[in-house]
Amino acid sequence: MISPILLTVTGILLAASAGIPLLVAGNPAKGQKIAATLHVLAATAGVSGALAALARKEVETWSIDWGIPFGPAEIGVDPLSALFLLPIFTISACCAVYAVGYWPAEQNPESAPKLTLFLAVLTASLVTIVIARHAVLFLAAWEVMTVSCYFAMTVGGRRKEVRDAGTLYLVVGHLGVLALFAFFSLLKGATSSWLLPGAGALPATSPAATAIFIAALAGFGIKSGIVPLHIWLPSAHANAPSHVSAIMSGVLIKMGIYGMVRAVSLFTDIPFWWGVVLLAAGIVSGLVGVVFAIGQHDIKRLLAYHSIENIGIILMGLGVSLMGSSRGMPALALLGTAGALLHTLNHATFKSLLFFGAGSVIHACGTREIDRMGGLLRRMPLTAAFFLTGAVAICGLPPLNGFVSEWLIYLGLFRGIIDADTFNDPYFALAAPALALIGGLALACFVKVFGIAFLGTPRSDRSAESHEAGPAMLAPMGVLAAVCAGIGLFPQAVAPLLETVVRSLDPGLAATGTTLAGHASLGMVSVVSLVLLLLVGATTLLYRHRLARSPVGVAQTWGCGYLAPTARMQYTASSFAATLVGLFSGLLRPHTKTPLIQGHFPKQVSFRSHVPEALLEGFYLPLFGLLNNRLSLVRRLQHGRLHLYILYIVVTLIALLAWSHFRIRS
Amino acid sequence: MHTAVNTLIHLLLTLLLPPLLLGVINRTKAFFAGRTGAPLLQPYHDMLRLWRKGSVFSSTTTWLFRAGPLVTLAATLAAALLMPLGNQPAPLAFTGDMILFAYLFGLGRFFTVAAALDTGSSFEGMGGAREATFSCLAEPALFFSLVVLARVSSSLSLSGMLNDFPPAAWFGSGAALLLMAGALFIVLLAENCRIPFDDPNTHLELTMIHEVMVLDHSGPGLATVLYGASLKLFLLGALFVHITVPFRSGNVIIDWCAFVGAMVLLAVAIGTVESTMARLRLTRVPQLLVSASLLSAFAMLLVLRQSP
Numbered sequence: 001m002i003s004p005i006l007l008t009v010t011g012i013l014l015a016a017s018a019g020i021p022l023l024v025a026g027n028p029a030k031g032q033k034i035a036a037t038l039h040v041l042a043a044t045a046g047v048s049g050a051l052a053a054l055a056r057k058e059v060e061t062w063s064i065d066w067g068i069p070f071g072p073a074e075i076g077v078d079p080l081s082a083l084f085l086l087p088i089f090t091i092s093a094c095c096a097v098y099a100v101g102y103w104p105a106e107q108n109p110e111s112a113p114k115l116t117l118f119l120a121v122l123t124a125s126l127v128t129i130v131i132a133r134h135a136v137l138f139l140a141a142w143e144v145m146t147v148s149c150y151f152a153m154t155v156g157g158r159r160k161e162v163r164d165a166g167t168l169y170l171v172v173g174h175l176g177v178l179a180l181f182a183f184f185s186l187l188k189g190a191t192s193s194w195l196l197p198g199a200g201a202l203p204a205t206s207p208a209a210t211a212i213f214i215a216a217l218a219g220f221g222i223k224s225g226i227v228p229l230h231i232w233l234p235s236a237h238a239n240a241p242s243h244v245s246a247i248m249s250g251v252l253i254k255m256g257i258y259g260m261v262r263a264v265s266l267f268t269d270i271p272f273w274w275g276v277v278l279l280a281a282g283i284v285s286g287l288v289g290v291v292f293a294i295g296q297h298d299i300k301r302l303l304a305y306h307s308i309e310n311i312g313i314i315l316m317g318l319g320v321s322l323m324g325s326s327r328g329m330p331a332l333a334l335l336g337t338a339g340a341l342l343h344t345l346n347h348a349t350f351k352s353l354l355f356f357g358a359g360s361v362i363h364a365c366g367t368r369e370i371d372r373m374g375g376l377l378r379r380m381p382l383t384a385a386f387f388l389t390g391a392v393a394i395c396g397l398p399p400l401n402g403f404v405s406e407w408l409i410y411l412g413l414f415r416g417i418i419d420a421d422t423f424n425d426p427y428f429a430l431a432a433p434a435l436a437l438i439g440g441l442a443l444a445c446f447v448k449v450f451g452i453a454f455l456g457t458p459r460s461d462r463s464a465e466s467h468e469a470g471p472a473m474l475a476p477m478g479v480l481a482a483v484c485a486g487i488g489l490f491p492q493a494v495a496p497l498l499e500t501v502v503r504s505l506d507p508g509l510a511a512t513g514t515t516l517a518g519h520a521s522l523g524m525v526s527v528v529s530l531v532l533l534l535l536v537g538a539t540t541l542l543y544r545h546r547l548a549r550s551p552v553g554v555a556q557t558w559g560c561g562y563l564a565p566t567a568r569m570q571y572t573a574s575s576f577a578a579t580l581v582g583l584f585s586g587l588l589r590p591h592t593k594t595p596l597i598q599g600h601f602p603k604q605v606s607f608r609s610h611v612p613e614a615l616l617e618g619f620y621l622p623l624f625g626l627l628n629n630r631l632s633l634v635r636r637l638q639h640g641r642l643h644l645y646i647l648y649i650v651v652t653l654i655a656l657l658a659w660s661h662f663r664i665r666s
Numbered sequence: 667m668h669t670a671v672n673t674l675i676h677l678l679l680t681l682l683l684p685p686l687l688l689g690v691i692n693r694t695k696a697f698f699a700g701r702t703g704a705p706l707l708q709p710y711h712d713m714l715r716l717w718r719k720g721s722v723f724s725s726t727t728t729w730l731f732r733a734g735p736l737v738t739l740a741a742t743l744a745a746a747l748l749m750p751l752g753n754q755p756a757p758l759a760f761t762g763d764m765i766l767f768a769y770l771f772g773l774g775r776f777f778t779v780a781a782a783l784d785t786g787s788s789f790e791g792m793g794g795a796r797e798a799t800f801s802c803l804a805e806p807a808l809f810f811s812l813v814v815l816a817r818v819s820s821s822l823s824l825s826g827m828l829n830d831f832p833p834a835a836w837f838g839s840g841a842a843l844l845l846m847a848g849a850l851f852i853v854l855l856a857e858n859c860r861i862p863f864d865d866p867n868t869h870l871e872l873t874m875i876h877e878v879m880v881l882d883h884s885g886p887g888l889a890t891v892l893y894g895a896s897l898k899l900f901l902l903g904a905l906f907v908h909i910t911v912p913f914r915s916g917n918v919i920i921d922w923c924a925f926v927g928a929m930v931l932l933a934v935a936i937g938t939v940e941s942t943m944a945r946l947r948l949t950r951v952p953q954l955l956v957s958a959s960l961l962s963a964f965a966m967l968l969v970l971r972q973s974p
Contacts, residue, residue, distance in 0.1 A: 375786075377728050388730075397773040398766060410765045414822050417813055426970050429813050433959075436768070436809035440802035443772055447798055451783030451791075457726055524760035528744055531758075532770070535740035539890070543736055546886045551720030557785045558724070558881050571783070571791020579799045583952060 004077040005062050007049025008131055011089060014042035016124035018096065019117030028105035028112065035116045036472075039096035039123070046089035046127065053082035054500055061133065070194045074133040079504040080265070081130045083341060083497065084258050087348035088130065090483075091250045092123040094352060094476035095243040101472030102243055102359050103156075111156045115241065118152035122247065129255055135184040135194040142180065142255075146173045149252055153240035165235035172222060172232035179219030183263070186212045197266055200507055204267035204274070213274055216263035217281075224256025224311045227285040231616040234292075237304030238368070242359025245300060249307045250352035254344055257314055261341070264322065265505040272326045272425075279319025279427055283434045286312030290441040291584045294448070294577045295611030298368045299358045302449060303351065306394060309438060310347045313406060314340045316431060320412040323427065325506065329419055330514040332412050333506055338498040338516055339408030345494075346401040346487065350393040353480040357387035360473055361453060364466035370452050370573040374459040379466045384454045386477040391446040393484045396439050399529030401487035404522070410435065411520050444580060452573040459567050489529050491522040574609055581611065589614045668918075672754040675922060680746045683926070684896035685709035687903065687933040694937025709896065713889045721885035726786040734781025735883060735890040738774035742897045745770040749901050750825040752925035753914060759825035764812050767824060768805075771857070771898070775801055778891075782879040793878035796948070800863065800875065803955035804856050807849045810962035814839075814846050815909075817969045828908035836912065842968035843909065849962035850906050854936075856955060858899045861940040863951055903932050 018038035025031030053060070061076035077085070096119065105112035125148060128141035150173075154166035184194070190208050191197050202209060218229070225233040233253070237245045260278075264270065289308030296302035317340030324332020358368075360383045365373050377384040393400035413435070416428030458464035468474075487494055495516050503510050516522070559565045581590055588611050595605030612618075628635075637648075689706040696703025705711075723731070748763045748770075750756040756763075779794040815827040818835050836843055856863045859876035868874050880891045904925075911928040915921055946954060 375726075377730065377784075392773070392776060395772065395776065396769065397776060398769055403766075403769055407762060407765055407769075411762045411822070414762070414765075414813075414816050417816055418820055418822065423971055429817075429966055429970055432813055433806040433809040433963075436805040437802065439769070439772065440805035443776055444798035444802050447776055447779045447783070447794065451780050451794065455728070455730060455780065455784040456786035456791075520762065521760040524758065524763070525766065528747070528758060528763075528766055531747065532740060532744040532773075535743050536737055539736040539740050540733075543732070543886055543890065546717065547721065550718070550885060553720065553722040554725050555722050556724060557726050557787045558789075559787060560789065565787070567786070569788050570786045571788050571795065576791060576795040576798075579795065579952075580802070583799075 002049075002052060003060055004049040004053035004056070004082070005060050005075060005131070007045045007052065008077055008085060008127060009075075011042040011046030011049060011085075012124045012127045014038050014045060015089075015092065015127065016120055018042070018123075019113075019120035022105060022113040022116045028109060032100050032105040032112060032116060035120065036093075036096040036100050039093045039120070042123070043089040043093035046085055049077065050082040050085035050089070053077040053085075054079055054497055059504075068136065070134070070136045072134075073137045074195055075128075075131045075137070076133050077131055079501040080258070080261060083345070083501050084130045084254065085127065087254065087345055088123065088126045088251050090479075091247055091348055091352050092119070092126070094356070094479060095119060095247045098243045098246070098356055098359070098473050098476045101470040102363060103241055108156070115152055115155045115244075118148045118155065119244070119247070121148040122152060122252075126251055126255065130258055133196045135188065135196070138196075139177070139180060139184065143177065145252065145255065146170070146177070149244070149248065152244045153236060153248070156241055157239065159239075161235070162239045165239040169232045169236040172229075176219045176222030176229075179215050179222070180259075183212060183215035183219050186215060187266075196262070199265045199505055200268040202267050204270045209267060212263070213267075216260060217277070220256040220259035220263065221281070222256070223259070224253045225285075225308050226256075226281050226311060226315065227288040227308060228615055228619075230285070230289075230308050231613065231620055233308060234301050234304040234613065237307065237355075238298055238301040242300070242355050242362065245304070246352040246355035246359075249304065249355060250348040253307060253311060254348060257311070257318075257340075257344055260315075260318065261337075261505065264318070268508075270322050270326050272323060275319045275321070275323030275326060276427055277319070278315050278322060279431055282312045282315030282317075282319055283431060284312070285309065285315060286438040287434065287441075288312075288587065290438050290445060291580075291587055292611065292614075294441060294445045294584075295581050295588050295590060297370055297573055299361065299370050299373075299449060299453065300355070300368055302370075302445070303354055303358060306442065306445070307347070307351060309442065310343065310351070310394070313409065313435070313438065314343045314347070316340075316435065317343060317405075317409040317412065320409060320416065320428070320431075323425070324412065324416065325508075327420060327425070329416070330509055330512040331415050331419075331519050333509060334499075334502055334514050334516060335408050335412035335415060335519055337502045337505060338495075338520075339405050339412060341501055342408060342487075342494065342498055343402075343405035346393070346405050346484070349480045349483045349487075350390045350400075350402060353386060353390040353477055353484065354394065356473065356477045356480070357383055357390060360469035360477075361387075361466075363469065363473075365460070365463040367460070367462065370449060372460040373453040373463045374456045374567065374570065375454075376458075376463060376466055377454040379463075380454075380468045382474050383469055383477070386474075386481045387454065388450055389481040389484055391450045393488070395443045395446050397443070398525070399485075399488045399532050401484045401491075404488060404491040404525060406435065406439065407525065408520055415519065441580070445577075448573055448576045452571075452576065456570050457567040459570070459572075489533070490526055492526055495520075495522055581609075587614070589618065672918070673757045676751050676754060676757060679751060679922075679926070680743075680897070680900070683929065684900040685713060685893070687899055687929065688896050690930055690933035691937040691940065694934050695941050698938070698941030709892075713893055716889035716892070717886050719885040721887060723884075724785050724787075724882050727784050727882070730777075731781045731784040731882070732887065734777045734784070735880075735887050735894060737777040739890050739894040739897070741770045741774040741777075742894050742901065746897065746901055748824055749904055750829045750908070751904055753829055753921040754918070755825040755829055759823050761822045764815075764822070764824045764827065768808060768812075774894070774898075778879060781883075785882045787882065789878050790881055793875055793881075796875045797859075797879060800856060800951055800955060803952055804853050804958065807853050807955065807958040807962045810959060810966045811846045811850050811853075814842060814962065814965050814969050817966075818843070824905075828905070831908060831912050833912040833914065839969055839972065842965040845961045845965035845968070847906070847910050849958040849965065850909065852954060852958035852961075854899075854902045854906055855939070856951075856958075857902055858895065860936055862943050862946040862954070865945045868945075900929070903929055907932055 021034040022031035125144040132138040293305035321336030396406040688709040782790040782794040864875040
């Protein structure tokens with residue numbers, strides 16, 4: 001059997017080299033196609049490596065002596081790494097193919113080579129993160145990921161909002177890195193090694209363990225966009241090129257989830273409150289994410305807020321799992337982790353699909369404003385069908401994949417309600433209705449997006465003249481839509497993979513004899529989903545049969561007797577969401593400018609409404625402004641003169657040398 | 667054999683009974699208004715006639731408009747396979763089916779609202795927005811109730827929760843169940859767009875919810891919409907009836923008859939509510955739904971206090 005690591009490393013090398021052809025090629029179109037081919041080859045190698053790793057019993061690790069003073073680096077593909085390798089390789093290959101149609105090199109001779117290069121580096125760094133077992137390698141890859149993503153997202157923009165979004169992303173990302181430095185240093189203190197320990201190697205009862213958990217929560221939480229650390233996420237996703245948004249939302253923020261799962265798996269005897277913290281963070285992120293999403297008019301910003309919501313759902317699963325294992329309920333541990341990990345995979349597929357769809361729509365209409373779209377289903381039937389698939393999947397509706405993972409998390413919660421001492425642990429009972437509310441709100445939001453953008457009549461001239469996306473953009477969407485349907489209709493196929501991963505994270509679980517099949521009849525979900533499809537087919541046949549035998553007329557939409565309706569009379573996204581935005585106005589703080597209408601023949605007036613980034617504008621910016629004023633003395637150190645900066649480094653180095661010299665002496 | 671016959675009865679009742687409930691409701695309303703009212707079987711005639719009629723489609727609409735009622739009906743039919751009727755287990759029963767049941771209604775709602783938006787009419791958009799908004803708010807009430815049921819019955823399947831629902835539970839957790847029944851009745855009325863949430867007989871588009879969403883459907887499509895809506899009323903009604911009328915005789919035939927009788931009584935109750943109440947102002951609707959959630963949340967608190 002071929003070594004999984006060998007295949008994965010091949011994947012890294014192929015992906016990393018994908019940036020080169022366009023830099024040297026005489027024919028840009030050809031260079032871009034070669035880059036896409038390299039990404040697809042990398043995905044083939046990487047996905048087969050991941051599947052091979054999931055299939056084999058023992059974990060393979062490679063030790064690399066790289067001659068830096070923190071000891072030899074180690075890489076390994078264990079089941080958890082393998083599970084995350086699947087979306088990384090698949091989504092990045094889809095992005096590279098999509099880029100051929102979305103950001104063609106002939107039309108963007110300046111930016112396309114850079115974008116391709118940074119996408120290639122980003123892919124390679126993402127893969128390195130999940131296989132790194134050494135703190136320094138991990139942090140180096142993490143930094144490369146953060147920086148290459150910054151360049152990829154700001155590549156096309158000289159506009160201020162793009163630069164601002166990039167700066168915010170970079171600053172917040174580096175605050176997260178600070179927390180990760182703390183995380184790895186504390187871990188080194190606990191294990192006296194820079195290598196990551198195995199699953200369940202550390203007791204979670206010490207104060208150091210608490211500190212490690214909090215550092216991981218902060219560092220990985222910033223990357224995954226947990227509320228209130230999510231402030232970088234909406235503007236970064238909205239302003240990046242759509243395929244970069246897809247990889248950010250589908251894969252990059254999942255690195256936070258990967259880190260969190262990895263960090264928690266290091267411990268045994270996890271205290272109950274860790275689970276409660278994750279569950280609470282999940283509920284807050286889920287609700288805040290979806291409520292803010294409802295208020296958005298910008299299709300990509302809306303999708304970005306849904307990423308926060310879905311990260312919340314994933315965290316809820318992890319919380320259930322930790323609470324279960326600390327209360328000795330292995331079924332909860334299994335259902336929670338399996339649900340969270342499956343939702344991670346599912347969100348990667350349907351959210352990338354939705355961002356690709358949004359990219360096609362933006363390409364066609366030249367705007368991100370939903371209220372200027374409309375009637376796109378007629379002009380872009382395939383994009384519409386794929387977007388609809390993604391929308392139904394992200395709402396967690398059967399028969400698609402989003403339902404399966406949410407269902408596993410629900411099962412964990414309800415199992416907790418039945419089995420736990422609910423008087424002391426009422427958390428499960430409160431979380432289930434919260435998840436239902438999140439689901440209902442997500443449905444309202446995605447009906448809005450799909451209905452306003454794709455249905456009705458065009459609201460602007462551009463959207464009336466929109467065109468279907470090319471094959472290079474449609475193919476990745478088709479692949480991802482097929483994955484959504486596949487996992488949704490046959491969820492029992494992924495159960496063994498999930499079970500392998502959960503068992504590797506929690507070695508004690510195997511001994512209890514808890515199986516996924518014993519607690520979640522995924523086969524029955526599959527039966528109901530297939531029955532549903534059959535029923536849709538049967539009713540459609542019956543209806544068509546009937547329609548063919550009765551007169552069919554075409555007329556105008558019923559307008560209560562009004563015969564000259566215009567496209568502007570349609571319901572807009574803002575009006576669709578108005579009631580919900582009003583109900584949650586305490587959180588959203590919407591700005592509305594309602595004009596005063598005076599006289600019998602009023603002048604033309606305009607109405608505006610806008611949902612701001614309440615937390616960023618209302619809390620963080622004032623806070624940092626205040627800090628900025630108070631710390632003006634310290635800021636004198638930061639004067640921009642490079643030679644003095646180098647002096648700082650020299651002084652620090654000498655100070656450290658002196659300190660270690662005296663420490664060894666004493 | 668026994669199971670096969672019960673499944674057959676289940677399917678036949680599911681397919682045939684729903685329109686009767688509408689007939690009973692209308693007859694009750696007629697009684698309160700001092701009229702004779704239409705025959706009990708009038709809804710069947712209406713639906714059959716619509717099914718035979720021709721259709722008129724708006725020039726704005728696409729395939730999604732035609733698919734809307736079909737997907738909604740298919741999702742409701744699939745949900746019907748999970749709901750136990752007449753003290754018999756549902757044809758498909760498994761751990762966690764109550765979540766699938768709730769989410770299948772979600773799928774139906776998605777397509778009904780999308781079909782409404784496909785017409786490009788502001789009225790239908792308005793109806794769609796209201797439907798999406800109000801059902802979000804009804805969702806927590808339903809799930810708090812499911813938590814109560816799971817806790818009282820120690821089961822994670824609708825068949826287990828409702829079928830073996832012990833009449834004795836009313837003595838043990840009567841207060842909680844009363845609160846929950848109140849919440850579920852509100853959800854039942856809201857989800858099926860009955861008074862006080864929506865008036866199925868109104869002719870003013872501005873104030874309607876469900877009826878305004880389906881204004882543009884005609885002929886067989888409208889028949890599908892009406893039938894799907896009655897099936898939804900039947901299923902949520904069955905959930906309510908199982909809890910409030912925990913009658914168990916042990917005899918299969920008597921149980922089936924008792925179930926049908928209870929459903930008819932429920933229809934009479936809905937008719938009575940519709941005859942004696944006015945429709946709420948739209949701005950009041952969220953308040954009533956939030957109070958339903960609060961009722962069921964209190965029911966949940968009462969149940970959580972007890973050890974299993």
